[in-house]
Amino acid sequence: GQQVMQIPQYQHVQEGEDFTTYCNSSTTLSNIQWYKQRPGGHPVFLIQLVKSGEVKKQKRLTFQFGEAKKNSSLHITATQTTDVGTYFCAVYDYKLSFGAGTTVTVRA
Amino acid sequence: DAMVIQNPRYQVTQFGKPVTLSCSQTLNHNVMYWYQQKSSQAPKLLFHYYDKDFNNEADTPDNFQSRRPNTSFCFLDIRSPGLGDAAMYLCATNDLSHQPQHFGDGTRLSIL
Incomplete structure (x- = not known):
C-alpha cells in the first residue's frame, strides 16, 4: 500500500487555539480519508477527499487535499476539550x- | 445502534493458549477487516475478507488465522499467543474496498 507520513506526532494545544496536522506522500494519492480515535475508543x-485542491469543512474542522494530490491537512479552529484524541x-x-x-x- | 460488534471487549489469555476474537456486523457489508493496534501506534491491517475471498497481508504472522462463516460474522484466531500479541484488535467493515470503514469498539487482548 501507499505510504503516508503524518506530522506532528503530538500536538499540545491551549483551548481556543487553532492547530493543523499534515499528511504527506511521495506519490499521487487517489483519495485520502481522515479518522478520529478518542482515547480508549x-x-x-x-x-474522504478525492479531488485535487478539494476543501471540505465540518464545523470547526477544515480538510484540504493538495493540488498535486500528494498531501492533505486537517485544520481545527478554536480547539475544545472534545477535540482530544488521535x-x-x-x-x-x-x-x-x-x-x-x-x-x-x-x-x- | 451498534453496527459492528466485537466480543469480548477485554480478553485475557495465557501464553500459548489459543484464543478467538469475534466480530459481527448488521450493515450487510461484503468486506470485513481485522487490524492490530498497539499503544500509540496506527492500526495495522492483518487480513481482510471480500465476501468469502480471504486476503492475508504479507507480514501477518502464521499464528494469526481468520474465519468468515457468513456475511455477518468474522473471527480472529490466534493459535499460540505470545507476549508480543498483546494489543487492541479492531474489526472493521465497508461495502466497497475504497469506501469509509466502520470500526467496532475493539477487543483488548492481554497475555499472561
Missing part, C-alpha cells in the same frame, strides 16, 4: 494504509 471516519489520515490503495497519527491534548 475506535477510529471513527470523518471525511487524528489519522489514511489512503486506500487496495488496502487502507494509515499515517502514524497526530495525538492531540488540550489544556484548559
